[in-house]
Amino acid sequence: MDDTAGLAIALEEAQAGYNEGGIPIGAALVSKDGKLLGRGHNMRVQLGSPIHHGETSALYNSGRLPAKAYEGSTMYTTPSPCDMCTGACLLYGISRAVIGENKTFLSGEAYLKSRGVQVRVVDDPRCKALMDRFIEEKPELW
């Protein structure tokens, strides 16, 4: 799958999180050969969990994989990754991060790059619009 298809899955996950009343952040982890390893969304509200962000949920839903499964992989995420998710990408040696938008917040991109991860920011207006809508509707959750 290409970046458009990968980001579309992340956005579907973000929309699913929104529909559940949660924080609308989604992610998808795709292997070097274009296979979906896992997809997920932020579960802070749904599970009361501080560790299930979009990216970490995608990793969780990918299950326990050998280190080489992550080689050359790409993490698609709707906004820019936070410090925890940045660290999760580094821990598993994920090669690329494709980010829907980085206007809502900007955290780990420079550190990812400094550690050798390729970063692409798509600047997709659908990702930004979903976050804007959520923040306006539920400022107490953000």
Added chain:
Amino acid sequence: MDDTAGLAIALEEAQAGYNEGGIPIGAALVSKDGKLLGRGHNMRVQLGSPIHHGETSALYNSGRLPAKAYEGSTMYTTPSPCDMCTGACLLYGISRAVIGENKTFLSGEAYLKSRGVQVRVVDDPRCKALMDRFIEEKPELW
């Protein structure tokens, strides 16, 4: 509670993980005023989870807390935190990391310090001995 008591809880968690056949890494999150917020251990084997490390399990078991609950808090962990757990401590604004030992591996300590987190390495031989025993018994899991 003091650092000896906090690290003792992390070590109990590590031992619990060992007893379950898992990776013997434990953690405890303690608030500014010395209250235990959560404790946990690595659940890679038990849950098949790549995101439940000692520190993230302690965060998970602390539940969803307001940002101010983490102010001045200390994360106790048996070995030095990995990149993901380093990022998790940064995300939540944890103030101190107290580390049982950093001989098994050394990952995020310098980055934690560069981001303003106080780091104390206790060099506790019980933490190292437990990891050594595990790595000798189950090299395939390490």
